[in-house]
Amino acid sequence: MRETKTCPDQGWEQMPTEELDQILQAELRKDHPNEEVVLPILQVLEEREQDDQVDETPEYLASLKKLGEYATSSQKAKSRRGWITGVAALAAVVCIVIMAMPRTVGADSIFDVLFRWTESFFEFVDPDKDVVFPNDDSEFITEHPGLQELHNKITELGIEKSVVPMWVPKGYELLKLTVKQLSGNGNKVEAVFGKDDGTIFISYRMSKDVSTKIEKEETAIELFEFSDVSHFIVDNDKNLSVMWNVDGVECLINTNISKEDVYTLIKSIYRSNLK
Amino acid sequence: MRKILRVICIVLVLSVFFTIPTNAQSVLEPRGSAFFAAYSTDLYKTSSTSFQIWFDVDANAAMMQELGVSEIALYRSTDQESWTLIKTYEKGAYSVMTDTYVYSHTGYVTYNFATTGYYYTARITFYAKNSTGIGERDIYTEILKM
Secondary structure: OOOOOOOHHHOHHHOOHHHHHHHHHHHHOOOOOOHHHHHHHHHHHHHHHHHHOOOOOHHHHHHHHHHHHHHHHHHHHHHHHHHHHHHHHHHHHHHHHHHHHHHHOOOOOHHHHHHHHHOOOOOOOOHHHHOOOOOOOEEEHHHOHHHHHHHHHHHHOOOOOOOOOOEEEOOOEEEEEEEEEEHHHEEEEEEEEEEOOEEEEEEEEEOOOOOOEEOOOOOOOEEEEEOOEEEEEEEEOOEEEEEEEEOOEEEEEEEOOOHHHHHHHHHHHOOOOOO | OHHHHHHHHHHHHHHHHHHHHHHHHOOOOOOOOOOEEEEEEEEEEOOOOOEEEEEEEEEOOOOEEEEEEEEEEEEEEOOOOOOEEEEEEEOOOOHHHEEEEEOEEEEEEEEOOOOOOOEEEEEEEEEEEEOOEEEEEEEEOOOEEO
16 A cells, blocks of 8 residues: 655655545545645645646545545534633633632632631531530530520420520520510510620511611621521621521521631531430 | 633733722721611501501620610601601600610500601611710611501
8 A cells, every 4th residue: 555645845746646636535534634645635636626627536526525524523623622722711710810809808818718708617518417516615405494495485486497506605594585576466586695794695586577787897798608598697896796597587696705606506506416 | 812811801900900999998997886786677557547666676795784776756758758857756755765784675666646648767766875885876767658
């Protein structure tokens, strides 16, 4: 079999048309035809066709058809390369936005933003599996009469969803539990837990068409997603407020305990089996 | 490729642009309050000529020496554009408006002389007092049509 010439400097123009046809067809039978061979030959053949009106033999037409298919597949490959370039550019844009974002939200760095959003407890896990409660610094509902009393009151009012924390920091006792009437036969349950200067104020509002306004600092609102519920944490003076909504019940925790304890408090709401 | 580079340049410029007001924002005075955590209001119609003005306030994780509402200014309008002050409630005259040594306070006053077809709204001044001083917040209620 004839060895295919691969260099355009081999003198394609000096070769007879028949030989060029054979080389072309041999090249096109390959899975990956060599463009450096195919294209110059086609150019020479085209020039000769214009000069001599080369017969369009079936073999020649078939060659052209195969070349067309090859050109199409080559174009698709280029298109894929373009798509990859686009993705890379998009990734670059995302990186730039992420780099600029800390300043936009008032943080010093991206790590500050991530830390603010995630803290140590931010996770998408089943709370019953992976939540670790402090062993030596906790009061669980099963051993805390105040929490149990609040839980019973909420149940009496027909709230079936989990809204009551099952944990408070050690030493916190129920100071006050009240049920107030709101407009339109609405109700509000309030519980105050305290220890020395520490206060945990928890309220549940069940009222139609009345929304509560929350005081906050001019700082970012922290979204704490847990157990498919969005909890919004805001700074207010030196204290923290957490608000969330479950089946029309507006829940609010306002406290001066640490943020770590606030996270634990929130997580304990969704813990169904306590040790 | 040039278009992509153009987009990247635009994003860069916008990022720098959005960064500028952020620095200004960080020096703004805080809107938080050492006195209040949350509050709500409501005008609740009880008959064709009367309604209740509800208020509910939670202190900011501390017991207040006095907590509630210091003043309620009730306004009336026929077109919701021009409002007329028709009554003022002061805490000194209505004991239900505040309570002492509490973490929260809820209450209402009743207005019995409403006119059908008129619109009503109220400016409610929430009030808190502790050893550090006094805090107040003005909140307007939703508009009630009688």
